[in-house]
Amino acid sequence: MKTNTEIPVARADNNQAAIQLEKTGRITIAEADVYEMPDSYVVMLDLPGVSRDNIRVRVDKGLLSVEGDCSDLHPAETSLIHNELERKSFYRELNLGDGIDLDNIDARLEHGVLTIKLFKTEQHKPREIRIQ
Numbered sequence: 001m002k003t004n005t006e007i008p009v010a011r012a013d014n015n016q017a018a019i020q021l022e023k024t025g026r027i028t029i030a031e032a033d034v035y036e037m038p039d040s041y042v043v044m045l046d047l048p049g050v051s052r053d054n055i056r057v058r059v060d061k062g063l064l065s066v067e068g069d070c071s072d073l074h075p076a077e078t079s080l081i082h083n084e085l086e087r088k089s090f091y092r093e094l095n096l097g098d099g100i101d102l103d104n105i106d107a108r109l110e111h112g113v114l115t116i117k118l119f120k121t122e123q124h125k126p127r128e129i130r131i132q
Contacts, residue, residue, distance in 0.1 A: 028088040030066065030114075038126055041118045043094060048112040049085070055114060057107045064094035064105070066114065099124030 031046040045066060047055065055068040069089045074080060096102070099121050106117040 028090045030090045030092050032092060034094075039120055041100070041120070043116040043118070045092060045114040045116070046112065047090070047109070047114050050090075050109075050112070052109050055109065057114075057116065059096070059102055059105065062096050064096055064116070064118070065091070066094075066116070067091045094118075 033044045035042050043064075047068070047070070050068055050070045054070065055066065058065050067090065094116075096118065101119045101121050104119040106119075108115050
C-alpha cells in the first residue's frame, strides 16, 4: 500500500471517473487500478488481509468512498512474535462524473482484491449507429 498524499487517475472529459484522496491522520492509500469497459468503469483496490466485515463502500453526493481497517490480521488468542505487516486504516475516494448509474453498483472481495463495478447509464454507453 502506498502512503503518498494524492493519486489522481482521470481522463480529460467530464464523463470519466477521477480518483482523489482525502487524507486525515494515519491513513493508507489502497493501491487501485481503474479501467473502462463498454458498459461500466471498474475500480480494483488491493486490500490484502482485509475481511468483508472491515470494509465500508458508500455512495453519497456523487462520491464513492471505500474505507476500512486491517487491524484484525491475527486471531485474538495468538501471541505476536515478529511484526512487519502494517495495520493502518485505509481510505480511497472516487469522484463520480455524469453517466454512472448510482442504483447499479456491484462490489466483490476476492483474494484480497476489492472490485467495484460502476455501470454506465444507457445514454453514456457506446452504441452502434445504423447507416440507412
